Structures are given as structure tokens and as C-alpha cells.
Amino acid sequence: MDMDSAEGADPAPTWRIGQLAAATGVSVRSLRHYDRIGLLVPSGRNPAGHRRYTDTDVRRLHQLVALRGFGLSLRQVGQLLDGTGLDPRELLAQQLARVEQDIAAAQRLRGTLLRVLGALDTAAQPQPTQLVELIGRMTAVQRPLTPEQLAELIEQRERMAAQLSPEDLAEMSRRRARLRESLSPQDLAELHRQRAELLPPGWGQPVGG
Amino acid sequence: MDMDSAEGADPAPTWRIGQLAAATGVSVRSLRHYDRIGLLVPSGRNPAGHRRYTDTDVRRLHQLVALRGFGLSLRQVGQLLDGTGLDPRELLAQQLARVEQDIAAAQRLRGTLLRVLGALDTAAQPQPTQLVELIGRMTAVQRPLTPEQLAELIEQRERMAAQLSPEDLAEMSRRRARLRESLSPQDLAELHRQRAELLPPGWGQPVGG
DNA sequence: TTGCTCCTCACGTCACGTGAGGTGGC
DNA sequence: TTGCTCCTCACGTCACGTGAGGTGGC
Numbered sequence: 001m002d003m004d005s006a007e008g009a010d011p012a013p014t015w016r017i018g019q020l021a022a023a024t025g026v027s028v029r030s031l032r033h034y035d036r037i038g039l040l041v042p043s044g045r046n047p048a049g050h051r052r053y054t055d056t057d058v059r060r061l062h063q064l065v066a067l068r069g070f071g072l073s074l075r076q077v078g079q080l081l082d083g084t085g086l087d088p089r090e091l092l093a094q095q096l097a098r099v100e101q102d103i104a105a106a107q108r109l110r111g112t113l114l115r116v117l118g119a120l121d122t123a124a125q126p127q128p129t130q131l132v133e134l135i136g137r138m139t140a141v142q143r144p145l146t147p148e149q150l151a152e153l154i155e156q157r158e159r160m161a162a163q164l165s166p167e168d169l170a171e172m173s174r175r176r177a178r179l180r181e182s183l184s185p186q187d188l189a190e191l192h193r194q195r196a197e198l199l200p201p202g203w204g205q206p207v208g209g
Numbered sequence: 210m211d212m213d214s215a216e217g218a219d220p221a222p223t224w225r226i227g228q229l230a231a232a233t234g235v236s237v238r239s240l241r242h243y244d245r246i247g248l249l250v251p252s253g254r255n256p257a258g259h260r261r262y263t264d265t266d267v268r269r270l271h272q273l274v275a276l277r278g279f280g281l282s283l284r285q286v287g288q289l290l291d292g293t294g295l296d297p298r299e300l301l302a303q304q305l306a307r308v309e310q311d312i313a314a315a316q317r318l319r320g321t322l323l324r325v326l327g328a329l330d331t332a333a334q335p336q337p338t339q340l341v342e343l344i345g346r347m348t349a350v351q352r353p354l355t356p357e358q359l360a361e362l363i364e365q366r367e368r369m370a371a372q373l374s375p376e377d378l379a380e381m382s383r384r385r386a387r388l389r390e391s392l393s394p395q396d397l398a399e400l401h402r403q404r405a406e407l408l409p410p411g412w413g414q415p416v417g418g
Numbered sequence: 419t420t421g422c423t424c425c426t427c428a429c430g431t432c433a434c435g436t437g438a439g440g441t442g443g444c
Numbered sequence: 445t446t447g448c449t450c451c452t453c454a455c456g457t458c459a460c461g462t463g464a465g466g467t468g469g470c
Contacts, residue, residue: 017450029435046443049452074433088329097391102311109308117305120301236461237424282459
């Protein structure tokens with residue numbers, strides 16, 4: 001019976017860097033990077049200088065990839081792998097807190113994007129420049145638009161629409177349709193909800209309509 | 210009545226870079242960076258080469274900051290500000306899709322972190338190295354641990370605990386308490402739920418316990 | 419006249435991607 | 445002998461932070 005699962009017995013180098021990359025999905029460039037920064041130095045080199053990885057190296061790579069997947073920096077991964085005085089539980093708890101902050105920030109951003117997309121849909125302005133100005137105005141004031149601002153917006157819209165050809169209007173309509181198609185039903189619903197919030201009280205669509 | 214809201218009349222340069230930075234929260238270094246890449250080139254310089262920003266520049270900066278806040282790259286921001294053939298609606302819709310992917314990925318990561326923290330709490334292993342190995346094993350198999358693996362884990366835990374002094378055990382207990390305190394109640398609840406899922410059927414805590 | 423503000427390099431960050439130019443391995 | 449794999453520089457990415465060393469402005 002063989003003892004290949006015993007500890008301590010380090011088998012002869014077997015893996016070439018390309019094989020390892022193909023087997024693990026880690027790029028050759030990344031493996032060289034990990035070598036350079038001392039995170040994963042292959043146990044051997046052949047006479048020509050080619051890296052040779054042992055099974056022990058491969059195990060370390062697997063751990064490295066797992067830890068990297070937690071969003072840790074390579075420095076942190078290295079300290080964990082080498083047991084350099086870091087408590088993994090605290091580190092992962094910190095990471096959890098960071099991820100939750102990221103999620104919260106991303107969700108706020110999502111809300112903002114939906115609000116702005118809703119306003120753009122309402123405004124239906126063709127010139128990017130004017131959209132940029134609208135965006136600036138919307139994000140400058142964190143509150144919903146005042147009735148005055150909305151009125152101005154609508155007035156502007158009417159003026160622009162009056163100058164557009166039927167072809168332009170049809171094109172704009174197609175664009176809005178494409179935008180709608182690109183959104184998930186949930187997003188579309190929330191967009192409509194956000195747009196309703198954006199409108200001053202009394203401006204909402206008729207409930208029974 | 211004055212006409213300071215009229216278009217076209219560009220007032221004399223007024224803002225110095227430091228003043229602008231203080232007023233907007235954008236760092237001096239960032240303002241110089243925006244100048245260098247052509248994103249926000251101040252309208253003037255004084256004889257000594259100091260940047261002088263006009264109110265028009267300031268407006269552009271406000272728009273820049275707003276767009277940057279959507280998570281767009283500076284290149285994208287520049288193209289929007291200059292109206293270089295980009296449809297803002299499509300761009301923001303793309304951005305929305307990206308943000309939602311980010312949220313989904315971060316939520317998966319959050320779940321993984323909670324699972325691992327739960328397992329580490331169960332295992333209560335003191336050596337970072339062994340924790341790393343546990344992590345490697347846990348993330349290598351995406352499924353819950355098999356009863357065999359869990360048994361091995363527990364056996365290991367017992368063996369280690371048997372070798373620890375009462376002081377060590379007390380220290381470990383304090384660490385776990387600190388970890389718990391660092392988690393939100395929601396996280397703590399989910400951690401317990403995840404740990405229950407991790408256990409093979411029949412290993413859960415007694416419902417009425 | 420003294421700080422304060424401003425200036426331009428220019429390196430560092432982070433985890434690699436992407437060639438450039440050259441040599442060993444099957 | 446011919447591709448294929450491997451090697452080492454070394455620049456580019458992205459949005460700046462952080463000095464270094466020097467000069468104008470109030």
C-alpha cells in the first residue's frame with residue numbers, strides 16, 4: 001500500500017506552470033505574480049529555470065484561491081497562510097463588515113440610478129448635454145423635484161418635442177422600449193414607483209386608470 | 210435686476226484650486242488629475258501658472274462629481290460631459306446592471322463568510338494554520354460538510370481541547386464572545402441558521418431546548 | 419520678510435494583462 | 445527540426461496619495 005496521503009513525504013516536483021494554470025483556472029501570469037511577491041514560490045526549478053510545483057505547492061494554491069475568494073488582499077492571504085499573528089476569525093469578521101458596507105452602498109447607488117432613470121424617462125430629452133444638466137440638478141438636490149422644477153422640466157420637454165420630427169419621436173419611443181426591455185420586471189416596477197415618488201403629490205397616475 | 214443666471218456671460222476667473230477643493234470636498238490632487246487628463250481644465254492661469262477656475266468650471270465640476278458618484282469611470286464621465294455620442298440612458302442602465310451584479314456577488318460572499326465564521330465557531334480551533342486548512346476544505350466542497358467530515362472536525366476539536374490548558378480555553382471563550390459582540394443581531398441569527406444548515410440532518414440543536 | 423499656497427515631476431498603490439524578445443522541451 | 449512552452453523585463457491599467465524640491469502671493 002502506498003502512503004501518498006501521509007504527511008511530510010514531499011513528492012518530486014510534477015506540475016509545470018501551464019499545467020497548473022489549466023488545472024486550476026489561475027492564470028500563468030498570476031502564478032508568476034504570486035511567485036514574485038513570495039506568496040507561492042514553487043518548490044523547484046528545472047535546469048532551464050522553469051518553475052516546478054509540488055503537490056504541497058498545489059495545496060497552498062488551493063488555500064490561496066479560497067482565501068482570495070473572501071475578498072482578502074494578497075498580503076492578508078499571505079499572512080494567513082504563513083500564520084503571521086493574524087486571527088482569521090477577526091479578519092473574516094472585519095471582511096464581513098466591509099462586505100455589508102459595500103452592499104449597503106451599492107443598494108443606495110441602485111436606488112439613485114433607478115430614480116435618475118425614471119426621471120430621464122419622464123423628461124425624455126434627446127440631448128445628452130441636457131440630460132447631464134438634469135442629472136446635476138437631481139443629485140445636487142437630494143430631495144424630489146419641486147413642482148416648479150418639474151413644471152420647468154415638462155415645459156422644456158414640450159418645447160423640444162415640438163421641434164422634433166415624427167421620425168425622431170419614433171426613434172425616441174424605440175429607445176425607451178429598448179431601455180424597458182433591458183430592465184428586470186422588478187427594476188421596472190421600482191422605476192415606476194420611484195417616478196411616482198418623484199412627482200409632487202397629486203401628480204400621480206390615476207389609481208383606477 | 211441683474212442677469213447673473215443668463216447664459217454666455219462667463220465671469221472672470223475667481224476660484225483658486227485650494228478654495229475649490231475646500232468648497233467641494235474634491236482633493237487638490239484630484240483637481241490636478243482632472244486637469245491633466247483633460248476632464249476639467251481650468252479656464253485660466255495667473256502669470257505664475259496658478260490655476261484659476263471660473264463659475265462655469267465649477268458647474269462642470271459639480272456635474273463631474275455627480276456622474277462619478279454613479280460609479281462611472283472618469284473616461285465615461287468625460288464622454289458624457291462632452292456629449293461624445295453616448296446615450297446616458299443606456300449607460301446608466303448598464304451601470305444599474307453592473308451594480309446589481311455587484312450586489313448579488315457581495316451577497317453571495319456575505320453568505321459564504323457567515324457560513325465559514327459559523328464553522329470556525331463550531332470548530333474553535335486555535336491554530337490559524339488549521340483554520341486555513343478548514344477553510345480550504347470548506348470552500349473546495351461547495352456542499353455542506355458530510356457527517357464524516359464533521360465527525361473528523363469534532364474529533365480534531367476534542368483532541369485539541371484535551372491538550373489545552375484552562376487558561377487557553379478561557380481565552381478562546383473570550384475571543385468567541387468578542388466575535389459575537391462584533392456581529393449585528395441579524396448576522397448572529399443568520400450565523401446560527403447557517404451553522405444549523407451546515408450540520409447533517411439530525412444534528413441540529415433540539416427545538417425545544 | 420515670513421508662512422502659506424501653489425507649481426511640476428515622479429514614485430507607490432493593487433493585482434495582474436499584455437506584448438517584446440529570447441531560449442529550453444517534447 | 446518545428447512548434448509549443450517557458451523565461452525575464454517592462455509598460456499599462458485606474459484614480460489618485462504622498463512626498464521632493466522649488467517658486468509666487470498676501
